[in-house]
Amino acid sequence: MTIVACAVLVIGIFVYIFYPQRNTEVQTQKTRLEFLRERKDSIYENLRDLNFEYRAGKYPEEDYVAQRAGLENEAAQIVAEIEFLESGFHAA
């Protein structure tokens, strides 16, 4: 009985491991463009949070303006690089 149980366990697992797979998931390398898009989303989220907190009355006007300008500058730099890389890809 023990031998049968051991055999079933081994055969089952080995069939599962080595059974030919038609569509193996490909390990693609993440690009700079994907990274920048993630950063852009993150900065947009920070901007949304900032706007919400300002509307909630958490920050005075001058703090809000300064922080918003900082985040928008960051976003602008990232968007510019994304556009540059995208135009490069299209040209290629």
Added chain:
Amino acid sequence: MAAFGSFAILLGLVLCAYNLVTGAIALRQIAVHPEASAAPERLAESARRAGIGSFVAMTAAAFALVYCAFTNDFSVSYVLHHSNRALPWPYKFAALWSGQEGSLLLWAWLLAAYGFVLRVRHKVDVKLTAYASTILAGIQVFFTLLLVFPAPPFALVQGAVPADGFGLNPLLQYPEMVIHPPMLYLGYVGFSVPFAFALGALMMRYPGEKWIHITRRWTMVTWLFLTCGIFLGAHWAYSVLGWGGYWGWDPVENASLMPWLTGTAFLHSVMMQEKRGMMKAWNVWLIFTTFMLSILGTLLTRSGLVSSVHAFAESSIGSWFWAFLIIVLSVCLFTYLLQRDHLQSEHKIESLVSRESSFLFNNLVLLAACFTILWGTLFPIISEYVEGSKVTVGPPFYNRVAVPIGIFLLFLTGIGPVLAWRSTSFKSVRRNFVWPTIAGVVTAIVLMAAGMRPWRDVGTLYSLMAFSLAALVTTAIGSEFWRGARVIQRHTGKNMLFSVMQLTRRNTRRYGGYLVHIGVVIVFIGLAGSAFNQSKEQEMGFHDSMTLGPYRLVCQSYTQDSNANYDSEYELLNVYKNNKFLLQMAPERRFYHASQQTETMVADHSTLQRDLYVVYEGRNPESNQPIIKVFINPLVAWIWIGVLVMAFGTLLALVPNLSAEQVARSRKPTEENLAFAAGVSH
């Protein structure tokens, strides 16, 4: 069944080793020749599947051990030493983790289970998951090797097999003990996953912070398990050990607290990396340290290096753990030195008064607490090595350092959420801190007017600070909910309750986190109550009475009882509060036949105000009368309630946010809102 269990462990070892070796080869081939044929991809896929197979094998092994315990197979040495025929069935199940070999099997099985989930969900990022899976397989190999060589759970008894087992340690025969160790282990083991992802991301120079996003839920779930495990352990100690307290700075308690502290620091500081691309190297080392502290904790409690009321196993597996720790540290250090240029921060801290600096302070304070506890825990080992004699560090050392640190942390819990990212102006500080400060000061004045005298002793001073800061933090967090909900209310026209719920569902992580902070505040209120503990001990024969605080206890009877598992002695006490009958309590002491050990069953009457905690200490050998010890422990129930709030907050933080469309649907259809909704959905 024992042979099947041993075979399953061996199979598990082979599968983990295959996952580790072929996974590493495949990743190397893909890294060196990214445009190569599909062969490395297929190799990596077979490695992943072997990892999944290892979970099946380890499940079979764990099932075999539980089966042996349930069928009273005393030919298995582990079952003989940790179970007996009269043992109730839930404790037979708990026998799986009541000894060295079984608890290591539980470790290995949980690790395989976490690995199973990680490998099944590999499509979130195939390459990063392949790295994490291979690293996790390395950890699995270590734990499975332990089960094969120094701590085999299916070792057979030499010679004649006894008719009955030696029984389970009576301290473990308590309902919470059925769930406390798995919870704690789920926490310990769970940190392997963010560790594997962090190390994998560093090895492959993963661009961006998506690995944090992937591991965020893993880390929070793990943190939740560890939190519940630690507090279940504290509750177990309070209910079973009978010394009137819940935390004694025991090495095993410390071992579980250390990774919790660094894990908490990690949960906070990764937000800086996600939001602003800062503290990358710091975060990587925080999670490395958390994982290594989990291993160190297991080493301390399993190797017999330190003695503890919670350590139920001692052996010579310490050298294996030291070797593993050195390997882990070397791999982490080597990878860090090789890839450290990848961990450059994108920004710097701009102001000392900002959300970033509050996180940094929070991290430094948590790490200071962790270092203090580590030093105190290792001090007996270090002193023995240096001076030749073991010097143990007691609770006064920890309390002297940890209490002020805890109070400062409580303060940061309140101020962190109301500070702005980047920098906070004086005007903003004034706007956000006026009401919380007033709440804190008013609380302190009211408490002193009610009779608290902080100048009399340092315990009362700390309690007063804790209560005042609790009011400050609650007001600060309450104002966060209030302000946010008012914005929602303006847009939806719904009532405040709906607005608070909507606000929370829009950003579950933030508002769930605030609830966790509220839970921490409630726990601190409970801890602050310990400054006012009282106790009294006396012999209590028939109709004798004892008065403590507002309670009077009168002995009704004392007697003995017996069943197949244990003999017991108990006393029936009528409790009167302000001369009115309140309830009857029955503190008990048991003597377990199989293990020939005694255990205290505490009688506890718990209210929000205080616990009346009664212990049957035994009988006076001269008078043969029972000795009863009574404790009044104020506010203890708040600790357990606080943990429930922390758990609820963490679960809430795991729920996905409302989508922009769902948010837009709940708004009043005004022109401003339609424009705002359009802005959100873009």
